[in-house]
Amino acid sequence: MSLYSFVKVQVEDFDLSTEVKILRTGHKDIGAVVSFVGTVRDINEGDDISVLELEHYPGMTEKALENIRLEAHERWPLQSSLIIHRIGEMQPCDQIVLVAVTSRHREAAFEAAHFIMDYLKTNAPFWKKETFPNGETRWVDARVTDKEAETRWLK
Amino acid sequence: MSLYSFVKVQVEDFDLSTEVKILRTGHKDIGAVVSFVGTVRDINEGDDISVLELEHYPGMTEKALENIRLEAHERWPLQSSLIIHRIGEMQPCDQIVLVAVTSRHREAAFEAAHFIMDYLKTNAPFWKKETFPNGETRWVDARVTDKEAETRWLK
Amino acid sequence: MLEILYFASFREVLGKAQEELPVENYKTVECVLKDLAGRGEAWQQALKDNANLQIAVNHSVATRQTELNPGDEIAFFPPVTGG
Amino acid sequence: MLEILYFASFREVLGKAQEELPVENYKTVECVLKDLAGRGEAWQQALKDNANLQIAVNHSVATRQTELNPGDEIAFFPPVTGG
Secondary structure, eight states: OOSSOSEEEESSOOOHHHHHHHHHTTOOSOOEEEEEEEEOOSEETTEEOSEEEEEEOTTHHHHHHHHHHHHHHHHSOEEEEEEEEEOEEEOTTOEEEEEEEEESSHHHHHHHHHHHHHHHHHHSOEEEEEEOTTSOEEEOOOOHHHHHHHHTTOO | OOSSOSEEEESSOOOHHHHHHHHHTTOOSOOEEEEEEEEOOSEETTEEOSEEEEEEOTTHHHHHHHHHHHHHHHHSOEEEEEEEEEOEEEOTTOEEEEEEEEESSHHHHHHHHHHHHHHHHHHSOEEEEEEOTTSOEEEOOOOHHHHHHHHTTOO | OEEEEEOHHHHHHHTOSEEEEOGGGOSBHHHHHHHHHTTOHHHHHHHTSOTTOEEEETTEEEOTTOBOOTTOEEEEEOOOOOO | OEEEEEOHHHHHHHTOSEEEEOGGGOSBHHHHHHHHHTTOHHHHHHHTSOTTOEEEETTEEEOTTOBOOTTOEEEEEOOOOOO
16 A cells, blocks of 8 residues: 555545645646546436435445556556545535546546546445435436446447 | 636636536536646657747637537536636646536536537647747647547537 | 355345355355345345346455355445446 | 737747738738738748648638628637647
């Protein structure tokens, strides 16, 4: 483990600018930084959401995220990359996940960030549970479109 | 002109988190925020760069950027978008440009941000001039790969 | 011993987050599943006939055919929905 | 009158950022270019034989064939390199 890990699974919120600044530090020749922030939507499949709970598989989650990150570095010429995924209870508009990558040129940065998100969606062991205003709960179903998105990157 | 404009050409630096926060304000049902930050590289075509100067065409630049932004909104279901491009003198590692878009799902957000950057590169009247450590200067040549990247989006 | 973990809807439906099973009886994940499915209808539905069942052994994606060794950690869970 | 603007390397090579020209003589951008190219070798190279010449009329991308009206703003510049 290095002093600063590029995969973080945490309860705490994150600040986009701060994380991007850290990600750029110590790297020369960066021309492009692409970042993705996933946020809690206030509506899912037509229903109002009041709370979103994120469960994960400690140990396996970090390993899965690191594998996806390393795979991105093998496929594209990246200078650095970072994945932060929050767990626990969140409200609408809260930030859930951050993926940020740096590269010399924008093409690699856009592709790699998109790839990491698509793979994270179908390969990292997180599960979402929604609570509605009336107190009822529902485990979020996996989306077919996420599985389709992943196939785009098959070699 | 609305009170808050989504195209800004400015000398001042920008803060990524602050701009993304403003961009999300007042929009419901956002699930994805993709942002691109272009930075001044310390090396270009093998040469060390000490200063980068950005010239633009006042009036036409803002119009071109707004047209690209509106075209992105026509092509993808976006909630909001923002383009900030700096002008004047910059040093290596400085931020040059920010493109940020919000959408319900990540696919549209990734595509739209990538599209805006590709079109900005070949359609917005900005010109870069590099100064080397020995004081000599060079106007940056347009890259063939930028023209190729644009053709990817032809309908 | 084998360490068995259940996550998300599986944990709720089966009423259990983890348990230990003696390893001697189980050559593959399929053997574990067969045994657990005999505990009742909820177990059978979740572990036997469920196309949504996902399996991990020692933090890596696995299948019903994955072979087991003493001390292995086996997890059962639904398709992931993070991000 | 026509307002003529030069940007980036064109401004440097031609030693001029802007000027005004009487409109009566010019039906299209081509007419302006032909006239300006007669000012000397730098002008000819930049405006006559230069595949890199980009043109805008009133802040919109234009061509040599674009027609002109009194008060138009015409800009000459190299391929853009922002972002």
